[in-house]
Amino acid sequence: MEKILGMFDQFPKLSEEAKTAFTSNVELLTFERGDLLEQEGKVCSHLYYVKDGSARSFYNKDNKDVTVSFTLEGEFVTSMSSFISRKPSYENIEAMERSTFARISYDTLLGLFEMHSELERAYRLIxxxxxxMLEEQLIFAKFKSAKDRYLDLMEFRPKVIQKASVGQIASYLDMSIETLSRIRGKI
Known part of the structure; x- marks a missing residue:
């Protein structure tokens, strides 16, 4: 439970009462590698916190999966547009390894906001x-060379390189596996 409480480290102004209310409403789940937390075509009803492990978000396009993000231990993940709009998701979220997640439902979260307005502020910060992250990723993809995109990933998210497959990394960086292999060979 101590690791779950670590999710509040980035929100130092939360009261103990709000933290307790939140943690008493989360569900701990373990997923195996490849298991889907959320699936395209369904409304995303949960916000997840990665207690242990990692996840990736991807969508399917022309029978290929396109990785859009990676989430590591200590970070939150959801299909944000679906979670907020209550419309079916276009993305899938899968565990990249055996992982433990704390999740809270949309409805429960809204109820907690009514009782603890400071949780609503924490959610706004999330x-x-x-x-x-989305804006940086857009700039990252549009204005940086393939090599610079890989070097940035190495510098700022080195655990992704350790956990994700070459294909997933290439997809995320918007390049072919061959291009990624050439870049890696030159570094």
Whole structure:
């Protein structure tokens, strides 16, 4: 349970009462490698916190899966557009290894916001982090060379390189496996 409480480290102003209310409403689940936490075509009803392990988000396009993000221990993950809009998701979220997640449902979270407004502020900060990540990823993909994208991944998210397959990394970096192999061979 101590590791779950670590999710609040980035929100130091949360009261113990709010933390307790939140943690008493989360469900701990273990997923095996390849298991789907959320599936395209369904409404995403949970916000997840990676207690141990990792996950990736991807969608299917022309019979290929396209990786859009990686989530590591200590980070939150959900299909944000579906979670907020309550519309079916276009993405899948899968465990990249045997992983333990704490999850809370959308409805439970809204109820907690009513009782603890400070949790709503923490959620807003999660949304802000998500938005910043998306904007950086857009800039990353549009304005950086393939080599620079890989070097940035090595510098800022080295655990992804250890946990993800070459194909998943290539897909995330928007390059072919061959291009990624050439870049890795030159570094």
């Amino acid at each position: 949304l802000e982090q998500y938005y910043i």
